Amino acid sequence: MSVSIVVPQLGESVAEGTVSKWLKAVGDRVRKEEPLVEIQTDKINVEIPSPAEGTLQQILVPEGTTVLVGTEIGVLANGGEATATARPAAAPGAATAAPAGAPAGGARAPAPPPAASERPALAAPAVPVPAGSGGDGETWLGESRNLSPAVRRLMREHQVGPEEIGRIRGSGVAGRVTRDDLMDYLKTRSAPARAGAAPPIPAAPAPPREAGPRPGFLTPSTGQAVAAGPREEVVPFTKVRKLIAENMVKSKHTAPHVTTFDEVDMTAVVELRKEWTPRLEPQGVKLTYMPFFIKASVFALREFPWVNGTVRGDSIVLRRYYNIGMAVGRDEKGLIVPNIKDCDRKNLVQIAAEVNDLAARARADRLRMEEIEGGTFSITNAGVFGATNSAPIINFPEVAILGVHKIVERPVIRGGQIVPRHMMNVALSFDHRVIDGELAVKFLRRVSELLERPELLWFYA
Amino acid sequence: MSGSDTPSPDVLTACGLGHTPYRDGLRLQEALVAARAAGETGDWLLFPDHPPVLTVGRSGSEASLRAEPRRLEQMGIELFQVARGGDVTWHGPGQLVGYTICELGRWGHDLHRFLRAIEEALVSTLEHFGIHGETVPGRTGVWVEGEKIASIGIAVRRWVSYHGFALNVAPDLGSFDLIHPCGLRGIRMTSLAVRLGSSAPSLAEARRTAAEETARRLGYVGVAWVGEAEPWRWVPELPGGREALRESSWDRGRSNDSADTVQIALAGGGVMNPAGRDRVAEVKEL
Numbered sequence: 001m002s003v004s005i006v007v008p009q010l011g012e013s014v015a016e017g018t019v020s021k022w023l024k025a026v027g028d029r030v031r032k033e034e035p036l037v038e039i040q041t042d043k044i045n046v047e048i049p050s051p052a053e054g055t056l057q058q059i060l061v062p063e064g065t066t067v068l069v070g071t072e073i074g075v076l077a078n079g080g081e082a083t084a085t086a087r088p089a090a091a092p093g094a095a096t097a098a099p100a101g102a103p104a105g106g107a108r109a110p111a112p113p114p115a116a117s118e119r120p121a122l123a124a125p126a127v128p129v130p131a132g133s134g135g136d137g138e139t140w141l142g143e144s145r146n147l148s149p150a151v152r153r154l155m156r157e158h159q160v161g162p163e164e165i166g167r168i169r170g171s172g173v174a175g176r177v178t179r180d181d182l183m184d185y186l187k188t189r190s191a192p193a194r195a196g197a198a199p200p201i202p203a204a205p206a207p208p209r210e211a212g213p214r215p216g217f218l219t220p221s222t223g224q225a226v227a228a229g230p231r232e233e234v235v236p237f238t239k240v241r242k243l244i245a246e247n248m249v250k251s252k253h254t255a256p257h258v259t260t261f262d263e264v265d266m267t268a269v270v271e272l273r274k275e276w277t278p279r280l281e282p283q284g285v286k287l288t289y290m291p292f293f294i295k296a297s298v299f300a301l302r303e304f305p306w307v308n309g310t311v312r313g314d315s316i317v318l319r320r321y322y323n324i325g326m327a328v329g330r331d332e333k334g335l336i337v338p339n340i341k342d343c344d345r346k347n348l349v350q351i352a353a354e355v356n357d358l359a360a361r362a363r364a365d366r367l368r369m370e371e372i373e374g375g376t377f378s379i380t381n382a383g384v385f386g387a388t389n390s391a392p393i394i395n396f397p398e399v400a401i402l403g404v405h406k407i408v409e410r411p412v413i414r415g416g417q418i419v420p421r422h423m424m425n426v427a428l429s430f431d432h433r434v435i436d437g438e439l440a441v442k443f444l445r446r447v448s449e450l451l452e453r454p455e456l457l458w459f460y461a
Numbered sequence: 462m463s464g465s466d467t468p469s470p471d472v473l474t475a476c477g478l479g480h481t482p483y484r485d486g487l488r489l490q491e492a493l494v495a496a497r498a499a500g501e502t503g504d505w506l507l508f509p510d511h512p513p514v515l516t517v518g519r520s521g522s523e524a525s526l527r528a529e530p531r532r533l534e535q536m537g538i539e540l541f542q543v544a545r546g547g548d549v550t551w552h553g554p555g556q557l558v559g560y561t562i563c564e565l566g567r568w569g570h571d572l573h574r575f576l577r578a579i580e581e582a583l584v585s586t587l588e589h590f591g592i593h594g595e596t597v598p599g600r601t602g603v604w605v606e607g608e609k610i611a612s613i614g615i616a617v618r619r620w621v622s623y624h625g626f627a628l629n630v631a632p633d634l635g636s637f638d639l640i641h642p643c644g645l646r647g648i649r650m651t652s653l654a655v656r657l658g659s660s661a662p663s664l665a666e667a668r669r670t671a672a673e674e675t676a677r678r679l680g681y682v683g684v685a686w687v688g689e690a691e692p693w694r695w696v697p698e699l700p701g702g703r704e705a706l707r708e709s710s711w712d713r714g715r716s717n718d719s720a721d722t723v724q725i726a727l728a729g730g731g732v733m734n735p736a737g738r739d740r741v742a743e744v745k746e747l
Contacts, residue, residue, distance in 0.1 A: 009570070010570070010571075010572045010573075011568070011569065011570055011571025011572045011573055011574060012569070012571055012574075013571055013573040013574060014571070014572055014573050018520070020519035020520065020546075021519060021544070035618070038519060038544060040519050040520060040546045041546070041572060041573070042546065042572070042573060042576055042601050043518075043545075043546040043547040043576060043601040043602075043613050043614050043615060044546045044572045044573075044575070044576055044615040044616070044617060044622075045518065045519045045544055045545050045546040045547075045614075045615070045616045045617070046572065046616075046617040046618075047544065047616070047617065047618040047619070049619070237599075239600070242599055242600070365524075369649065
């Protein structure tokens with residue numbers, strides 16, 4: 001007989017919890033009321049006692065995963081007999097005990113004699129498999145070496161058998177095969193192995209594959225249908241995510257946003273960068289486009305000081321210093337906008353070096369507080385990911401943000417001729433409380449002109 | 462909770478533990494949690510004075526440490542992985558650490574309600590000293606103008622809470638540079654001393670107020686202060702560092718029924734315990 005381990009009610013106001021630590025491993029014996037697993041919600045970590053005496057048979061939800069209250073996170077096999085059968089499951093050799101194609105019951109025949117007749121202990125379909133799939137046939141997935149739901153899903157989708165999993169060298173805790181291990185393995189797996197592994201998959205719900213190869217896009221839906229485990233996953237916001245969310249809402253909520261667009265002929269800057277990149281390389285400076293955007297912005301900001309302002313009460317504070325923020329995307333770590341101080345007093349090479357440094361440290365989480373505070377205007381480059389246009393959100397409490405994008409070689413008309421030019425769309429989102437459309441358009445045009453004709457910086461900057 | 466020699470669940474027994482190595486504090490808490498769960502004692506609020514230490518809660522990771530482990534070793538700062546909620550934090554001199562050993566039945570076993578009540582108690586404590594503290598949904602702890610002044614991290618075993626809160630009274634805030642407090646990047650810590658300067662309360666004053674506010678917000682009828690040796694009666698085997706206590710109050714504690722503490726506590730009003738002045742130093746009704 002098996003007993004479900006579920007996330008208990010932790011109070012009316014608590015809807016979900018994170019499995020913070022399994023105190024027992026699969027195969028471990030537990031007494032009733034003995035601490036079994038820890039669940040964390042907010043800043044409280046709760047020890048959950050075992051609901052019964054028995055052996056931890058399966059861990060369905062790994063550490064670090066957030067699930068709703070009431071979710072089954074593990075299975076306990078209780079009764080004295082179960083122990084004997086469950087223990088081999090944790091032993092390294094156990095996975096190979098189920099030969100391909102052998103009947104599920106037969107697979108366990110080599111287990112110690114006292115348990116051999118007590119099959120239900122392991123075969124009890126406590127795994128949350130969707131209705132229709134054979135519970136018996138599924139159990140090997142759970143019992144084999146404590147695999148995560150993600151790994152089990154992949155195994156189903158790619159028909160990886162238990163003996164195959166047994167051959168993979170796991171990089172996880174206690175040699176556990178992780179999702180990455182399995183992905184790597186799948187990349188190198190040969191076709192015959194797949195054929196050999198197929199039989200143990202319960203044929204019930206999945207329509208038998210046709211003999212010939214089918215295009216990949218035809219099959220995934222069947223794989224999904226067989227997948228066990230919850231169809232939704234609760235991923236709590238990280239602290240950074242929460243802060244980003246707060247700031248974005250505050251910005252959109254406080255500053256009425258308007259975005260104006262323009263396009264820039266970047267050919268001159270493209271040429272300049274091409275010429276100067278190898279010259280700056282020996283100095284350890286990687287020249288990107290960002291320093292040009294910063295320089296052009298600073299010059300335009302000096303001409304249109306309100307764009308560099310901030311709202312304080314019923315006033316606008318005009319700032320005669322130019323701390324230009326640059327948005328740095330960091331994948332799942334979340335966006336951050338460090339700023340370069342006093343850009344009006346630095347030359348392009350100095351700015352380029354700082355751009356390199358800030359971007360690198362932003363990605364490595366090595367920014368200092370003052371580097372993300374005190375910005376006066378920001379630039380976001382969605383072009384690095386391929387965007388040709390976008391309307392950014394202002395980095396509040398600044399009042400405007402410049403969006404730069406992918407530079408694309410396009411046919412344009414110059415002097416009646418169709419010529420190829422390096423073109424880029426630019427966008428300026430501004431706080432309409434303080435900046436009117438006229439001012440914004442003029443500012444953006446000035447930035448564009450300075451990028452199109454860098455020599456203007458010579459004459460006016 | 463049912464035995465006649467059990468303190469009333471309506472009184473919060475408070476105790477300043479004095480100098481307490483973190484390891485000893487853990488042992489004491491575990492012993493009290495077991496005793497509380499078994500109904501052998503009541504609810505406790507303990508105030509240890511920890512030497513500098515870093516503790517990592519269950520959502521913590523090495524990534525939240527800024528200092529190299531070797532440097533910590535050189536500085537003599539120990540690192541503990543503990544079963545409380547939350548990420549990494551620092552404890553040390555100048556900080557008011559409060560362990561809340563509370564049976565959560567009175568909270569309907571609602572963990573978040575309990576957390577919120579502790580936050581409120583800390584906000585009230587700050588208010589008492591003229592500081593406006595705030596709680597921020599999703600960022601448990603207490604904040605003053607965007608800077609963190611108090612952290613909370615709780616563990617629960619058999620529906621009894623332990624660990625608790627840490628209020629920065631006058632610690633060396635530079636110590637937090639060793640870590641990313643609570644796993645938050647770019648977070649700034651503050652303290653009563655930073656906010657109030659020379660008019661900041663002493664650790665003892667803050668302790669008294671925090672105990673009173675905690676009792677009030679958590680719905681106890683009063684705080685019963687006991688001597689620093691008292692809670693150690695519940696530790697089956699005293700840690701070596703408490704050898705001295707073994708001589709004095711440990712034996713005395715054993716010879717006395719715990720009921721006297723309770724009766725006196727309920728009687729209220731600064732009564733001395735006849736068994737020893739450090740047993741019940743003062744009882745205060747709220």
